[in-house]
Amino acid sequence: MSAVAFEGVTKEFAGGVRAVDSLDLVIEDHEFLVLLGPSGCGKSTALRMIAGLDDPTAGVVRIGDRIVNDVDPKDRDVAMVFQSYALYPHMTVRKNIEFPLDARKLPHAERNTVVQHAAEVLGLAELLDRKPAQLSGGQRQRVALARAIVRRPSVFLMDEPLSNLDAKLRVQTRVELVALQRSLASTLIYVTHDQVEAMTMGHRIAIMRDGMLQQVGPPQEVYDRPANQFVAQFIGTPPMNTFHAVASARGLEVADGAFAMVDGWAREPQDVIGGIRPEHLHLESLAREAPDGGALVVATVSMVEALGHERHVHCRMQNDDSIIVRVAASDPYPTTGEAVALRADAEHVHVFSTETGQRVALA
Amino acid sequence: MAVSISVSQRPVGRSIARYFVLIVMAGLILFPIYITIVNSLMEPTALANGPVWWPSHPTLSNYATAWTNAHVGRYLWNTVIVAVGITALQVSTAILGGYAFAFLNFPLKRLMFVMYLATLMIPGEVTIIQNVQTVHDLGWYNSYAALIVPFIATGFGAFLLRQSFLAVPADLQDAAALDGYGHWRFLRRVVVPICRPGIAAMALFAFLGAWNQYLWPLLVTSDDRYRTVQIGLKQLRTENLSSVTVVFAGTVLAFLPIALLLLAFSKQLVRGLTAGAVKG
Numbered sequence: 135m136s137a138v139a140f141e142g143v144t145k146e147f148a149g150g151v152r153a154v155d156s157l158d159l160v161i162e163d164h165e166f167l168v169l170l171g172p173s174g175c176g177k178s179t180a181l182r183m184i185a186g187l188d189d190p191t192a193g194v195v196r197i198g199d200r201i202v203n204d205v206d207p208k209d210r211d212v213a214m215v216f217q218s219y220a221l222y223p224h225m226t227v228r229k230n231i232e233f234p235l236d237a238r239k240l241p242h243a244e245r246n247t248v249v250q251h252a253a254e255v256l257g258l259a260e261l262l263d264r265k266p267a268q269l270s271g272g273q274r275q276r277v278a279l280a281r282a283i284v285r286r287p288s289v290f291l292m293d294e295p296l297s298n299l300d301a302k303l304r305v306q307t308r309v310e311l312v313a314l315q316r317s318l319a320s321t322l323i324y325v326t327h328d329q330v331e332a333m334t335m336g337h338r339i340a341i342m343r344d345g346m347l348q349q350v351g352p353p354q355e356v357y358d359r360p361a362n363q364f365v366a367q368f369i370g371t372p373p374m375n376t377f378h379a380v381a382s383a384r385g386l387e388v389a390d391g392a393f394a395m396v397d398g399w400a401r402e403p404q405d406v407i408g409g410i411r412p413e414h415l416h417l418e419s420l421a422r423e424a425p426d427g428g429a430l431v432v433a434t435v436s437m438v439e440a441l442g443h444e445r446h447v448h449c450r451m452q453n454d455d456s457i458i459v460r461v462a463a464s465d466p467y468p469t470t471g472e473a474v475a476l477r478a479d480a481e482h483v484h485v486f487s488t489e490t491g492q493r494v495a496l497a
Numbered sequence: 498m499a500v501s502i503s504v505s506q507r508p509v510g511r512s513i514a515r516y517f518v519l520i521v522m523a524g525l526i527l528f529p530i531y532i533t534i535v536n537s538l539m540e541p542t543a544l545a546n547g548p549v550w551w552p553s554h555p556t557l558s559n560y561a562t563a564w565t566n567a568h569v570g571r572y573l574w575n576t577v578i579v580a581v582g583i584t585a586l587q588v589s590t591a592i593l594g595g596y597a598f599a600f601l602n603f604p605l606k607r608l609m610f611v612m613y614l615a616t617l618m619i620p621g622e623v624t625i626i627q628n629v630q631t632v633h634d635l636g637w638y639n640s641y642a643a644l645i646v647p648f649i650a651t652g653f654g655a656f657l658l659r660q661s662f663l664a665v666p667a668d669l670q671d672a673a674a675l676d677g678y679g680h681w682r683f684l685r686r687v688v689v690p691i692c693r694p695g696i697a698a699m700a701l702f703a704f705l706g707a708w709n710q711y712l713w714p715l716l717v718t719s720d721d722r723y724r725t726v727q728i729g730l731k732q733l734r735t736e737n738l739s740s741v742t743v744v745f746a747g748t749v750l751a752f753l754p755i756a757l758l759l760l761a762f763s764k765q766l767v768r769g770l771t772a773g774a775v776k777g
């Protein structure tokens with residue numbers, strides 16, 4: 135019984151900053167939800183309103199079937215892992231982990247078993263008598279996790295817990311966290327601005343921008359069908375190519391050619407923003423005839439980046455929009471300055487409205 | 498590497514000059530203390546031709562005289578009571594005030610903080626007459642209350658500890674709130690332990706200030722039972738003109754406790770003064 139719900143929640147700070155704007159979002163019981171967005175979009179503020187550390191200006195926050203707007207943080211049954219870890223510097227690891235239990239007046243023996251267990255789960259058993267200053271970043275992060283899990287809260291909140299770790303440790307901890315969430319079977323709301331974490335960890339992603347929710351859904355769905363141009367470009371590395379185009383019966387027409395679309399464009403020709411991910415573009419030889427007469431786009435190669443496992447071929451189209459094509463490392467690739475023909479997978483062409491940036495439904 | 502090179506290449510001459518200046522300054526400061534100690538160990542008659550530089554036949558008789566006949570013992574005891582009382586109360590109120598300014602949000606917080614700071618800019622002498630009157634009206638003339646109560650809260654203490662408390666990360670307060678700790682327990686279990694150096698420095702300042710008070714105790718006491726040691730010394734000087742060695746002995750007795758205290762806490766004192774100036 136620990137679903138979390140935002141109902142029309144707005145948070146306005148003194149000075150008129152709308153950190154969160156009319157947020158409607160339900161996080162299911164036992165769900166792992168990732169809150170994703172650029173810096174300053176209101177992720178932390180949303181999290182802090184669940185914890186009770188910030189009060190909503192308007193709207194209702196629910197945990198389980200309780201409206202918690204007026205409930206004290208300590209009575210909400212949530213635990214939070216802070217970006218800074220917020221360990222108590224004057225206490226040993228053991229004391230830090232024990233601290234929440236201390237406040238709850240758990241009997242001593244029971245406390246010891248709980249602390250010992252948490253320390254073992256997180257590989258901290260050897261470190262219990264150290265102070266936080268004597269730990270590495272990864273160890274501190276695990277102490278913060280241990281402190282959160284000893285309370286067995288029904289909701290976990292994590293605010294960019296991995297952002298202080300180096301790349302290798304981050305990959306490892308990512309996996310551990312997912313396993314941990316599964317074994318704890320609690321609701322977990324996880325804030326990040328790292329899209330790899332978002333794609334790999336959560337059941338669903340909620341993407342925010344300027345305090346407003348852009349899209350919620352399973353990672354693959356958000357990747358495959360981004361709700362707007364912002365989401366399309368925020369998720370994916372390198373990001374989705376977007377360019378000015380005219381949608382017509384021929385497909386997405388650009389200055390020198392067109393990208394085919396599966397069902398074509400049944401409406402009047404219209405100015406749109408086209409979107410194609412780099413992996414859905416292919417380089418064709420210029421000499422070859424396009425199979426459907428014209429569904430090729432001519433472009434000039436401006437740079438080739440080799441990443442080891444693949445290459446990113448940066449091309450400039452005649453209308454000056456640039457576009458990136460992903461090429462497997464084993465495939466042939468063009469040289470800088472060469473003219474190439476681009477072909478898109480017709481089923482992976484996205485169309486966004488020029489005015490609103492929203493996805494335009496095809497067919 | 499860079500450090501060792503710069504050390505080995507630093508001109509020796511400059512080093513010598515630097516030490517020379519430091520030694521001269523230390524000598525200037527220590528000289529009066531030395532003379533006081535030496536002369537407190539002399540027979541009263543030995544000083545007929547002015548102060549001596551070296552104790553030829555040291556004796557502790559002056560100390561005995563000062564302690565018993567001149568009541569320095571009693572004065573010291575009074576000073577200890579007053580200084581300890583003032584320190585304990587001042588630290589408690591400063592912790593509470595500093596906490597409020599550092600961690601709570603309340604209406605008119607800024608204005609109140611400015612008012613606290615403003616009290617630092619008013620010289621004590623301006624309010625002293627009114628305060629003496631108040632003490633008289635309360636019937637506290639010649640009492641410990643008169644010596645202690647007016648000093649139990651200072652703007653300076655609250656200000657100093659606020660600065661110290663501001664170094665406690667806000668996340669710790671949030672974490673403690675989630676862990677089930679209210680303000681009182683957060684203060685006791687987290688803020689005070691983390692800010693112990695700052696609090697110790699503040700306590701030391703409070704103690705030194707209280708110990709060295711002169712004007713106020715002079716104005717609100719006349720009875721030997723409540724007089725503090727600084728006034729006692731002054732009295733000693735006027736009453737024992739014949740035996741200046743006793744005055745010297747009394748002076749040594751008065752500063753000995755404070756000197757020991759400073760020696761014991763000098764590390765904390767310096768750390769408190771520079772805390773927040775640099776990170777780490």
Ligand SMILES: Nc1ncnc2c1ncn2[C@@H]1O[C@H](COP(=O)(O)OP(=O)(O)OP(=O)(O)O)[C@@H](O)[C@H]1O
Pocket residue numbers: 147148151152153171172173174175176177178179180327
């Ligand atoms: N206490 C505050 N007072 C005023 N404005 C605030 C306060 N806290 C946050 N804001 C503002 O609200 C907006 C959202 O802040 P928030 O911390 O939620 O962003 P975030 O998405 O967590 O960003 P980041 O990824 O950098 O942590 C920002 O514009 C920020 O400046």
Ligand SMILES: [Mg+2]
Pocket residue numbers: 177178179293
């Ligand atoms: Mg944040």
